[in-house]
Amino acid sequence: MTLKIETRSGAYGLGDATLNGRELAVAAYLEQHVVPNLIGRDAGRIEDTWQFLYRGAYWRRGPVTMTAIAAVDVALWDILGKLAGLPLYRLLGGRSREGVLAYGHASGRDIEEASADTGRYIEAGYRAVRVQCGIPGLKKPYGVPSSGSAPGTKPGADAATRTGAGSGYEPAESALPAETFWSAAPYLEIVPRLFERLRADHGSEIELLHDAHHRLTPVEAARLARDLEPYRLFWLEDATPAEDQQAFELIRQHSVTPLAVGEVFNSMWDCKHLIEARLIDYIRTAIVHAGGITHVRRLADFAALHQVRTGFHGATDLSPVCMGAALHFDTWVPNFGIQEYMPHTEQTLEVFPRDYRFHDGQLHCGERPGHGVDIDERAAARFPYSPKQLPIARLPDGSMWDW
Numbered sequence: 574m575t576l577k578i579e580t581r582s583g584a585y586g587l588g589d590a591t592l593n594g595r596e597l598a599v600a601a602y603l604e605q606h607v608v609p610n611l612i613g614r615d616a617g618r619i620e621d622t623w624q625f626l627y628r629g630a631y632w633r634r635g636p637v638t639m640t641a642i643a644a645v646d647v648a649l650w651d652i653l654g655k656l657a658g659l660p661l662y663r664l665l666g667g668r669s670r671e672g673v674l675a676y677g678h679a680s681g682r683d684i685e686e687a688s689a690d691t692g693r694y695i696e697a698g699y700r701a702v703r704v705q706c707g708i709p710g711l712k713k714p715y716g717v718p719s720s721g722s723a724p725g726t727k728p729g730a731d732a733a734t735r736t737g738a739g740s741g742y743e744p745a746e747s748a749l750p751a752e753t754f755w756s757a758a759p760y761l762e763i764v765p766r767l768f769e770r771l772r773a774d775h776g777s778e779i780e781l782l783h784d785a786h787h788r789l790t791p792v793e794a795a796r797l798a799r800d801l802e803p804y805r806l807f808w809l810e811d812a813t814p815a816e817d818q819q820a821f822e823l824i825r826q827h828s829v830t831p832l833a834v835g836e837v838f839n840s841m842w843d844c845k846h847l848i849e850a851r852l853i854d855y856i857r858t859a860i861v862h863a864g865g866i867t868h869v870r871r872l873a874d875f876a877a878l879h880q881v882r883t884g885f886h887g888a889t890d891l892s893p894v895c896m897g898a899a900l901h902f903d904t905w906v907p908n909f910g911i912q913e914y915m916p917h918t919e920q921t922l923e924v925f926p927r928d929y930r931f932h933d934g935q936l937h938c939g940e941r942p943g944h945g946v947d948i949d950e951r952a953a954a955r956f957p958y959s960p961k962q963l964p965i966a967r968l969p970d971g972s973m974w975d976w
């Protein structure tokens with residue numbers, strides 16, 4: 574979902590309004606409640622527009638509202654850059670680093686395949702790799718394609734090639750959620766063995782990450798974080814559902830494995846305690862879901878006060894527009910940690926001409942004014958929207974769980 578804002582002077586800006594599985598809600602929110610308020614407003618009043626859309630909504634926060642606000646905010650920053658003739662990172666305060674450390678998604682149906690896929694990413698120059706593997710007895714676990722990463726697939730190949738492995742799930746045949754099953758015991762048994770093997774096969778230099786994807790209880794998360802300590806992960810992500818911020822106190826008591834959360838957050842209020850109490854090491858909240866650059870800049874500064882670093886969500890359901898804005902932000906932000914990088918499909922890249930690039934394990938934003946990502950609306954028209962919803966997960970007894 575992409576928002577395009579045009580000014581009377583002919584300048585235009587793009588914002589990403591993607592909310593995977595709920596995108597029509599954001600489209601309706603923009604069309605019905607936001608766009609009528611934008612007509613005739615001064616595009617240069619970025620902060621006032623943000624405050625208007627946040628305070629004026631009355632019903633504050635939430636993924637739909639904050640994604641809609643983010644789309645407007647990023648489009649306005651894009652316009653500002655174009656009118657100033659400056660790349661976005663210059664407007665934020667200039668370059669803090671030459672390149673932005675990126676991590677890719679390796680996976681496999683078993684430890685063998687996952688380690689081989691990790692090797693492909695290392696050969697491709699990645700310095701950091703997230704690794705997920707199949708769980709014995711569980712069909713379609715998060716992050717692992719049932720078809721496996723086709724042998725010989727280029728690392729970082731676009732999501733379509735990797736049958737959704739990159740974005741962590743297999744698109745359902747119908748528009749309704751695919752149903753998956755979850756059981757913690759086999760997962761808690763195999764994941765430490767996976768990372769033991771990865772360290773044995775690939776050494777200690779490569780940064781390794783893992784995404785528990787909200788599925789563990791606090792004590793299970795504490796156990797996994799403890800059992801992973803010998804393998805020195807860069808981070809363990811979404812160890813337990815993070816709206817229960819206090820739960821992370823238990824994990825911290827048992828392990829020094831670094832923790833990352835936040836891709837499902839949409840405002841600073843969702844993670845205030847996690848950051849203030851230093852219960853996490855990286856905050857993943859993406860520009861597209863948390864009110865745009867204007868709010869995420871505040872969040873990053875708050876995190877910096879507590880030595881928490883950024884690690885933006887960057888799966889392929891976030892568009893190149895979000896990635897473009899994120900890379901400019903990553904280039905500036907002093908407390909940068911890492912950027913998730915799932916290369917989009919060829920079709921998506923055709924729709925979004927962009928000037929960022931991946932090289933030698935790092936991402937580099939371009940120097941074009943604004944965030945450097947454009948849209949080819951004729952190409953976009955060739956790919957009509959088809960509704961999809963994210964998978965759901967149930968426990969063996971049939972009760973609902975977190976996917």
Ligand code: GCO
Binds near residue numbers: 742888890
């Ligand atoms: C990640 C995320 C994704 C999400 C997806 C949901 O770490 O990249 O967990 O895999 O599941 O973005 O739409």
Ligand code: MG
Binds near residue numbers: 810836
């Ligand atoms: Mg994740």
